[in-house]
Amino acid sequence: MPHELSPDFMQALRELMERVPTPFYAYDLRRVRAQTARYREAFAQARLFYAIKANPRLRLLEHLRAAGVGAETVSLGEVLRAYVAGYMLDEVVLNGPVKPPAALEELARAGVPTLVADGEDDLARIARYLPGARVLLRLNPDLPVDTHPHLATGRGDSQFGVLPEDWPGVFARGRELGLEMHGLHVHLGSNLNNPADFAARLEVLERLRVRVGRLEVLDLGGGFGLEMDPAALAPAMLALARRFGAELWVEPGRALVAEAGVLVARVWGFKETRRRYLLLDAGMTAFLRPALYGARPPVRPLYQASERATFDLAGPACESGDVLARDVELPVPREGDALAILEAGAYGGAMSLTYLDHPRPGEYAWDGERWEVWRRPEHLPDLWKDETDQPEYL
Numbered sequence: 001m002p003h004e005l006s007p008d009f010m011q012a013l014r015e016l017m018e019r020v021p022t023p024f025y026a027y028d029l030r031r032v033r034a035q036t037a038r039y040r041e042a043f044a045q046a047r048l049f050y051a052i053k054a055n056p057r058l059r060l061l062e063h064l065r066a067a068g069v070g071a072e073t074v075s076l077g078e079v080l081r082a083y084v085a086g087y088m089l090d091e092v093v094l095n096g097p098v099k100p101p102a103a104l105e106e107l108a109r110a111g112v113p114t115l116v117a118d119g120e121d122d123l124a125r126i127a128r129y130l131p132g133a134r135v136l137l138r139l140n141p142d143l144p145v146d147t148h149p150h151l152a153t154g155r156g157d158s159q160f161g162v163l164p165e166d167w168p169g170v171f172a173r174g175r176e177l178g179l180e181m182h183g184l185h186v187h188l189g190s191n192l193n194n195p196a197d198f199a200a201r202l203e204v205l206e207r208l209r210v211r212v213g214r215l216e217v218l219d220l221g222g223g224f225g226l227e228m229d230p231a232a233l234a235p236a237m238l239a240l241a242r243r244f245g246a247e248l249w250v251e252p253g254r255a256l257v258a259e260a261g262v263l264v265a266r267v268w269g270f271k272e273t274r275r276r277y278l279l280l281d282a283g284m285t286a287f288l289r290p291a292l293y294g295a296r297p298p299v300r301p302l303y304q305a306s307e308r309a310t311f312d313l314a315g316p317a318c319e320s321g322d323v324l325a326r327d328v329e330l331p332v333p334r335e336g337d338a339l340a341i342l343e344a345g346a347y348g349g350a351m352s353l354t355y356l357d358h359p360r361p362g363e364y365a366w367d368g369e370r371w372e373v374w375r376r377p378e379h380l381p382d383l384w385k386d387e388t389d390q391p392e393y394l
């Protein structure tokens with residue numbers, strides 16, 4: 001069952017709709033706080049690093065940092081963003097399979113977070129540009145993770161990490177290179193709702209433990225789907241970390257923010273082909289997850305009508321894949337009525353695109369009393385401001 005929006009948040013949304021252009025993202029900050037508290041409680045003996053790719057708005061990061069949550073990043077830009085939000089070096093972890101020399105040089109200037117090395121080449125490059133850095137080595141657990149294939153980073157055929165048979169040797173190589181090898185990182189994938197995946201990983205790690213010995217850090221990544229109960233998963237993860245003699249780190253992204261966010265879009269067209277469509281002012285450029293991962297978010301009307309019907313919800317792109325949801329039963333809207341697309345707080349605004357010259361939507365957060373601007377809506381002329389309209393040569 002999806003998490004329902006509270007009546008006062010729905011009311012605040014209706015008021016906001018009259019003040020800002022659609023489409024826009026809106027977040028219930030109280031839900032972020034509740035989910036963060038739930039994860040902090042379940043993992044009270046672990047360190048939490050929020051995967052900022054899920055929703056990187058600076059104001060959100062400031063709230064999470066104040067709640068004692070670190071930042072997990074995957075690019076130089078995300079590290080610098082975390083520093084702007086006030087994070088200290090030891091509160092930031094940098095992941096990602098590619099760390100170009102220019103990014104490492106910039107980190108040497110800006111401050112070096114804990115790095116997750118993705119393989120032997122990555123270790124060597126880190127040692128060259130950031131000698132003595134604190135490093136975790138990423139494991140590819142080679143498991144048939146149950147999620148969309150684009151999100152299953154822990155499968156053996158993905159490009160991530162070092163396979164179990166090679167991991168101890170590559171870890172030892174990191175020490176030879178003079179790096180501070182702190183521990184092991186493993187991220188199974190995203191949007192995991194099958195506890196069997198978490199259990200299978202524990203078995204892989206338990207088998208590896210005899211060959212690895214003590215570690216300072218065991219970072220088990222993120223991936224907690226919205227149906228997962230962190231309190232049910234945490235004890236086994238903590239027990240395993242203890243057997244490694246390690247501190248447990250986890251990196252939830254989606255779980256902290258997804259349910260707090262909605263995308264609000266207006267209906268500007270009705271169409272019957274072989275299916276019945278509502279045509280919205282938001283589609284794949286505002287919210288990419290349906291097109292990219294086949295996500296089918298729940299939808300709620302922000303209007304009333306007595307007649308009901310079932311619709312597919314399509315966006316304004318000239319692509320048949322630009323459908324945000326299918327077979328949604330709704331009161332029949334009038335032109336200009338608005339819908340709230342739920343579970344859009346993670347990988348929503350963060351992935352919005354300017355493809356087709358659609359400006360990215362504004363983002364606002366409700367704290368129970370007022371709306372705070374998290375990102376102003378983009379404006380059209382800004383979309384071509386970096387383009388040359390006169391000849392310019394290098």
Ligand SMILES: Cc1ncc(COP(=O)(O)O)c(C=O)c1O
Pocket residue numbers: 051054072095187189190191192221222223224251252253254255
């Ligand atoms: C290394 C790493 N950690 C954490 C996460 C967060 O995942 P999720 O948002 O599913 O919790 C991701 C996202 O895929 C990731 O790549």
